Amino acid sequence: MNFPAIFRKKEKPAGWNQPVAVQTHGEGDLLEVAMGPHHPSTHGVFRMDVALDGERVIRLKPVFGYLHRNHEKIAEGISYLASMPYTDRLDYICPITNNWAYALAVEKLTGQEVPERAEYLRVITGELTRFQNHASSIGFLIQEMGASGTPLMYAFREREKILDLFEELTGARMMVNYMRFGGCRVDASSAWLDKTRSVVAGLPGFVDEFETLLRSNEILMARTQGVGILTPELAINAGVTGPMLRASGVNYDIRKVDHYGIYDRFNFRVPLGDHGDVYDRFMIRMLEMRESIGILEQALKEIPGGPVMDPKAKSRGFRPKPGEVYGRIEAPKGELGFYLISDGGPNPYRYRVRPPSLINLTVLEDMCLGADVADVVLIFGSVDIVLGEVDR
């Protein structure tokens, strides 16, 4: 679509994306602003030390650690099972996928088998989580653009239905503590599955509504197209994963690459972006929501009966044999991995989380250089982070 000149982005001055050292600025020419830690657009407590030349960002230093809760060290002092509820609190928007990644890592360590039904339940809850994460992250992004409330509330209306399902299944809306090593904690009743089917049947309507509301909105396009471009080369070099990497056009989805769980049974596509700008990241999330609905429909149709826990699994006196593993999944925000070293004791010798939010955040300065201050908020929002996971 061709916009009139006033809507079009101003041409970037030559060398806007060059390293800071190349540009010449005298002492006192730059205005240094600390955005945050309590800025409403930071999704938590996060500070960006921005150096501005007029409206233009010359330097940006992300400062995090305000929400540091010592997750990794705590986990080294308590048993393997006791770390499970703590993983809920990493990325508190999608606790199910955090549980899943941790359970997967420990199952790799012990070689436990997961029953069929539990795998299906993991996929169903995991994809519901992905859906609500993408919906609310789009809502937050649009809210940061200035559309305060409407799209976010539409997203939250849908998220509420999904959280109600989680509450009925696990007893808590967000701190679900659902997965166990070798299965899931509780089985889903057939009433719950029917309820989930009816919720999933309503989801495509919501995505349609969301798309009519936002996709062709001229203000949104003018604000997001060509803003915060992340080149595929930089994305790969920086280790960026998830929707952000795919928005840059790199075909990398751990569900397809790794085939963890039972994802090779489902028929779904991996949407890819073209430009790697904020609009592409927004659209990738929109398209991934549709693919998630497809996976959910297949999983809800095929879910078999049977147990949800490996009968050999035990909750007390759990001691895996010595060894080290890295288990990873495609969390809604990117590659979420858990690296564990066991020395044969009841608690891990080393426990490390590879958080997608933190690693996706490392390219923030590269995306923001040369952009306006107002766009920094947008670019930051399009990374889709949760500070609980960044700081751990």
Next chain:
Amino acid sequence: MLGEGILKGLAETAKNFFLSYVSPERMTTVEYPEQRIAPIEAARVFPFLVYDGTDWQAGMRCVACQICEKECPPKCIYIEKSKEKKPDALGKPQFYPARFDIDISVCMSCQICVEVCPFEAIKMDTVFELSTTDRFGGLLLDREQLAKPNEYYRKIHATEAAKVDARLAAEKAKADAKAAAAAGGV
């Protein structure tokens, strides 16, 4: 046409605005203190100790094995084992907790104590209106405050309690049969 997307979006908002007055599924507000949502069976807030019968000290199922204390992620349980033993539901002499404290200001409602308990002694409560003006003593519950009858457990978690009762009854029947066989043998 420029502005078409905005108008389409506004039409969507208008639709939602009108639907929010007529569609019953949109009117979800519950006036909390007067109206309440029916509690969910899987709900979990803070743990309590189950006892059988009417006397909480005699019927306490907990045998102070301290597994929950060891497994508790935030370490909010404190147990002191008794010196002497008392008979449990099966008539076997068992230790009991001389002290059993849960600091619910630390507890994170993860339900791991319930899962690891081999004696079905600790379960999750669904009471959530627990505000107090004393943030230290008022939130540190001792065994008397934690003890609740099995009937209460049946009321809040009906399906789960039925399973637990069946399992305990089967154990008791087995123990009784064994005792009877032993008595008959003599």
